[in-house]
Amino acid sequence: MMLKFAKRMMTETDKRLLWKFAYNFGYKGMRSVQLFKKRLKKGVHFPPFLFISILNSCQLRCQGCWVDVESPRKMIDLDEWNKLINDAKKHGNSYFGILGGEPFMHPQLMEMLAAHPDCYFQIFTNGQLITDKVAARLREIGNATPLISIEGREVVSDERRGRLNVYSKTLAGLEACRRNKLIVGVATSVCQTNIDLVSETWLNKLIEMGVHYAWFHTYRVVGPKPASHLALRPEQVRQIRKFMVEMRSKLPIAIVDAYWDDKGEALCPMATGVSHHIGPGGDVEPCPIIQFATENIRDNSSIYDLLTQSAFIKDFRETAAKTSRGCIVLERPDLVKDLAIKHGARDTTQRGTAMPEMEALTPRNSQHDPGNEIPEENWMYRFAKKHWFFGFGAYT
Secondary structure, three states: OOHHHHHHHHHHHHOHHHHHHHHHHHHHHHHHHHHHHHHOOOOOOOOOEEEEEEEEEOOOOOOOOEEEOOOOOOOOOOHHHHHHHHHHHOOOOOEEEEEEEOHHHHHOOHHHHOOOOEEEEEEEOOOOOOOOOHHHHHHHOEEEEEEEEEEOOHHHHHHHHOOOOOHHHHHHHHHHHHOOOOOOEEEEEEEEOOOOOOOOOHHHHHOOOOOEEEEEEEEOOOOOOOOOOOOOOHHHHHHHHHHHHEEEEEEEEEEOOEEOOOOOOOOOOOOOOOEEOOOOOEEEOHHHHHEEEEEEOOOOHHHHHHHHHOOOHHHHHHHHHHHHOOOOHHHOOOHHHHHHHOOOOOOOOOOOOOOHHHHHHHHHHOOOOOEEEEOOOOHHHHHHHHOOOOOOOOOO
16 A cells, blocks of 8 residues: 555655655654653653644634634734744754745745755645645645635535535635645544545545545534534544544555554653744744743744743643643633643733633543543554654653
8 A cells, every 4th residue: 555655746846845744854853852752851842743834814614613713814824834843943943844824825925935955844724725836836836735625515614614515615725726736634623523534535535536644633623613523422432543544554645633642652842842833923832722932933043942841841741741642622621721821821812711711621531531442553654653653751
């Protein structure tokens, strides 16, 4: 199956883009994790992967969204971006996740990508603004992969995304990526209304559409309108995990997840120190759904200093790891509140309701499911997770 996948990558994508991916993301990404592990031995925590929400604006109104998409625009400008990325590069980082809002609404996005040809960027997007012209420019720059969110077929997509004709518009963006030979992925926030996409039939459809990787993550009940009726039951989360493990050895498409290690034990990327988040206002947050901060990239300090010296981030990371291998926001929202109060963290939302939202959350299960671990079966995934994306001693 790996040979079939390799053939797809060689025949369906621009060879230059494939080389950029292999070197900037693959080789340099592995190197950044090795540097991260060396720093850990010295007690220094600086994540190898940073996720950056470059603006809050979006043209959709998704159920359960925690971003202030209707508020006045906040964004990280090109100068702030360059300072942030350049400082992270000094410490070996090469991969960055770009989030929003909708990143393609940022007027300087292409300039941001072009400014750092030695890095690799994954753009989390609804895909609707990816025209042929945009896709051609992405191909020309060569260092980014669009990860296009599809939350269901026609009816469910409109319901989940709060707009009409979402599915067809998103597929048009996906087709533009295929025509321009981009490396492209599809992400799904799996919930009660779209769990039917967790199927071999859907993955085969993605392969037919030229998708090279799929990312299934479970819906997080957070935000001002948390839509708790969409939350998955524990047995459904196990179903998703089992499905991913089986399909990795069956179909020529990469399947990404960030919440289980090689042994099938749950993990939290924030708790392991693998990744943290910078919001559209420059706030340095533990992860995208924890909208509290004590530091900001506009404080005239480097991102390295901010993250390695933040008592708030350190306490959050350690408390989460001691509490559960799962998601502290879902399982223990009371601890999130306590940590924010303890450190005097400010609410980083424009709506100013992050604390009442946290107080209103009902504790629920996350991906942590002791006794029901499903280990990786495919040797390549198992090896990669063991060496470049696992607990890093966080849970010992």
